Amino acid sequence: MPKGKPKIISIVGPTASGKSDLAVMLAKQFKGEVISTDSRQVYTGLNIGSGKITKKEMKDVTHHLLDVVSPKKVFTVANFKKQADQKIMEIIERGHTPILCGGTGFYIDAVAKNIILPDVPPNLALRKKLEVLSLKKLQKMLMKLDQKRFISIDLNNKVRLIRSIEIAKTLGSVPKIKSKPLYNVLTIGILWDPEVLKKRINLRLQKRLKTGMINEVKKLHAGGVSWKRLESLGLEYRFVALFLQKKITKTEMIERLQFEIWHYAKRQMTWFQKDKSIKWMRSTEKIKIKKEVKGFFK
RNA sequence: GCGUAGGUGGUAGAGUGGUCAAUUACAAGAGACUGUAAAUCUCUCGCCUUCGGGCUACACAGGUUCGAAUCCUGUCCUACGCA
Numbered sequence: 001m002p003k004g005k006p007k008i009i010s011i012v013g014p015t016a017s018g019k020s021d022l023a024v025m026l027a028k029q030f031k032g033e034v035i036s037t038d039s040r041q042v043y044t045g046l047n048i049g050s051g052k053i054t055k056k057e058m059k060d061v062t063h064h065l066l067d068v069v070s071p072k073k074v075f076t077v078a079n080f081k082k083q084a085d086q087k088i089m090e091i092i093e094r095g096h097t098p099i100l101c102g103g104t105g106f107y108i109d110a111v112a113k114n115i116i117l118p119d120v121p122p123n124l125a126l127r128k129k130l131e132v133l134s135l136k137k138l139q140k141m142l143m144k145l146d147q148k149r150f151i152s153i154d155l156n157n158k159v160r161l162i163r164s165i166e167i168a169k170t171l172g173s174v175p176k177i178k179s180k181p182l183y184n185v186l187t188i189g190i191l192w193d194p195e196v197l198k199k200r201i202n203l204r205l206q207k208r209l210k211t212g213m214i215n216e217v218k219k220l221h222a223g224g225v226s227w228k229r230l231e232s233l234g235l236e237y238r239f240v241a242l243f244l245q246k247k248i249t250k251t252e253m254i255e256r257l258q259f260e261i262w263h264y265a266k267r268q269m270t271w272f273q274k275d276k277s278i279k280w281m282r283s284t285e286k287i288k289i290k291k292e293v294k295g296f297f298k
Numbered sequence: 299g300c301g302u303a304g305g306u307g308g309u310a311g312a313g314u315g316g317u318c319a320a321u322u323a324c325a326a327g328a329g330a331c332u333g334u335a336a337a338u339c340u341c342u343c344g345c346c347u348u349c350g351g352g353c354u355a356c357a358c359a360g361g362u363u364c365g366a367a368u369c370c371u372g373u374c375c376u377a378c379g380c381a
Contacts, residue, residue: 077332077333080333106331118333122334159339160339164332167333234335
């Protein structure tokens with residue numbers, strides 16, 4: 001067993017940047033196993049719309065954390081982190097290289113930077129009660145519970161406000177976040193010119209529509225996933241669900257999706273941009289990427 | 299080619315004498331992110347600025363008025379109606 005923290009690779013980038021393919025290529029070369037860091041691909045049945053890699057595309061490379069839970073259940077970062085850490089350990093024990101691959105910044109950081117979240121699971125009953133309250137009321141509640149958090153939090157963000165109240169109610173206050181990395185991570189970011197990425201997004205959307213994405217959502221609903229839930233899953237699941245409910249036309253659905261997916265890609269970039277350790281490279285620079293990885297394992 | 303309704307910022311679309319660089323939505327740009335994270339939220343958005351303001355703007359050209367995106371005249375264009 002080598003000294004120091006275990007070395008792992010992480011592949012990040014906006015949606016439609018070609019992360020999955022790169023992960024498979026690297027896995028082949030460096031005896032890797034892929035761990036998906038995607039908040040939607042953990043759900044069974046979310047395949048086309050989430051861009052989940054297919055069996056064929058895996059090329060015999062083992063993939064983890066795909067299809068681990070029903071979309072009727074809510075899966076959170078904490079669940080994800082626990083499972084991912086477990087998988088990483090197992091892969092290392094096997095003498096293989098863990099390769100994180102996905103676009104959910106929060107999930108990636110939770111693992112790569114080992115963000116230790118307060119041990120307060122979601123309290124659905126409490127959330128239900130708080131959800132109906134006004135922003136003002138929630139703000140007042142938090143102010144009484146935890147002054148410090150009240151000052152630092154985004155007071156217009158109901159989701160954040162409710163979670164803070166939830167934590168403060170059980171712990172007395174919202175603890176400062178701790179982060180002490182468990183792994184030595186090489187993060188490779190896939191770089192695209194914005195205009196090209198936009199085109200890739202739109203082409204991919206067309207492809208998804210042709211390969212049965214609408215039917216996929218139809219099936220999910222028929223299988224008991226509520227419209228509300230589908231809408232909350234975002235992007236293709238949200239807008240296809242709206243279309244199937246006849247709340248928008250097909251044309252509107254496509255138009256909205258083109259914009260929304262692009263916006264999402266930008267939000268992802270905002271997140272990744274903060275991490276100065278990411279090595280940004282174009283997917284065409286395969287030799288450069290391999291060299292980087294080789295150097296990392298030296 | 300006579301009638302009517304119109305021409306407003308990247309788009310849609312408010313405003314119908316002053317409080318209008320112009321509601322709002324979308325697009326565009328930037329950002330936040332402590333168990334929903336593809337979610338949720340924030341800021342900027344005519345041009346210039348020492349951030350006090352300054353300048354050019356609501357089809358175009360004139361006019362009325364202390365003052366016009368808003369009223370009048372003409373020109374050009376658009377939609378619907380009658381031809």
